Amino acid sequence: MSEYDEAAVEETVEEDYTSEQDAMAEEDYASDTESYDDAALEEDYDSSPVSTVTESFDVDGDGYEDSTISSDGVTLIDSDGDGDAEAIATDYDGDGISDDLMVDADGDGSVESYASDTDGDGMLDTYESDTDGDGLTDQVSMDTNADGYVDSVATDSNADGYADTVITDYNADGLVDEISVDSDADGTADTVLSDDDGDGFLDTAYTEAVPEGDSFQSQTGQVI
Known part of the structure; x- marks a missing residue:
C-alpha cells in the first residue's frame, strides 16, 4: 500500500468517528431536553389551581x-x-x-339555617338555625370532633340570646350523654341529667336543690 492510500484510510476512519461523536452528543441533548420538558410540564400541572x-x-x-x-x-x-x-x-x-x-x-x-366550616378542615361543622322564624338564631348544632355527625345541640327557647338547653354526646356513640338546662335564664345550668355509665340511659340528675351524684333512676332506666 502506498503512503497516499494509507493516509486516505486514516482520514476516513477519523471522519466516521467524529460523525459518531456528533450523533451521540445530539442524542444526549435531545434526551436532556425531553426530560426537562417533562419535568416542567409535571410541575406546571401540579401547581395548577384547577380543583x-x-x-x-x-x-x-x-x-x-x-x-x-x-x-x-x-x-x-x-x-x-x-x-x-x-x-x-x-x-x-x-x-x-x-x-x-x-x-x-x-x-x-329569610335564611333559616346557616352552616359553616369553622376549623377549615373541609367539612361543615357548625349549623345555626332559626326554628321559630323570627329572624334570630335559636339553635346551634355542632360537630366538635370532625366525624361528620352532630354531637352538641344548644337551644335558646325564650329568645333571650342565651342557650337554655344543651344536649351533648361526648363519646360519639350517637347517644345523649348529658342534658343541661338553664330554666331561669341566669346563664348557669339549674339541672343536669347525665349518663354516667354509658348504658344509653340518663341515670344521674343534678339540680341546685339536689347534691350532684344523687340518682333518680327508675327500674326502666328512665329519669324520674
Missing part, C-alpha cells in the same frame, strides 16, 4: 341531588326544581369545597 373536587347537595333531604349553578366560588342550589335558589354555598379559598351554606327552605327571602 378536581366535585360537590353535590341535597338541601331538602329527599335523597336526590339538587340542581346547582356555580360561578366564582358561589353555588346557587335549587332543591325543588322551581328555578329559584333555596340555598347558597360559598367557597372562599378556592379549594372546591364550600366554606359556608345558607338555606332559605321556604323561599320567603
Whole structure:
C-alpha cells in the first residue's frame, strides 16, 4: 500500500468517528431536553389551581341531588326544581369545597339555617338555625370532633340570646350523654341529667336543690 492510500484510510476512519461523536452528543441533548420538558410540564400541572373536587347537595333531604349553578366560588342550589335558589354555598379559598351554606327552605327571602366550616378542615361543622322564624338564631348544632355527625345541640327557647338547653354526646356513640338546662335564664345550668355509665340511659340528675351524684333512676332506666 502506498503512503497516499494509507493516509486516505486514516482520514476516513477519523471522519466516521467524529460523525459518531456528533450523533451521540445530539442524542444526549435531545434526551436532556425531553426530560426537562417533562419535568416542567409535571410541575406546571401540579401547581395548577384547577380543583378536581366535585360537590353535590341535597338541601331538602329527599335523597336526590339538587340542581346547582356555580360561578366564582358561589353555588346557587335549587332543591325543588322551581328555578329559584333555596340555598347558597360559598367557597372562599378556592379549594372546591364550600366554606359556608345558607338555606332559605321556604323561599320567603329569610335564611333559616346557616352552616359553616369553622376549623377549615373541609367539612361543615357548625349549623345555626332559626326554628321559630323570627329572624334570630335559636339553635346551634355542632360537630366538635370532625366525624361528620352532630354531637352538641344548644337551644335558646325564650329568645333571650342565651342557650337554655344543651344536649351533648361526648363519646360519639350517637347517644345523649348529658342534658343541661338553664330554666331561669341566669346563664348557669339549674339541672343536669347525665349518663354516667354509658348504658344509653340518663341515670344521674343534678339540680341546685339536689347534691350532684344523687340518682333518680327508675327500674326502666328512665329519669324520674
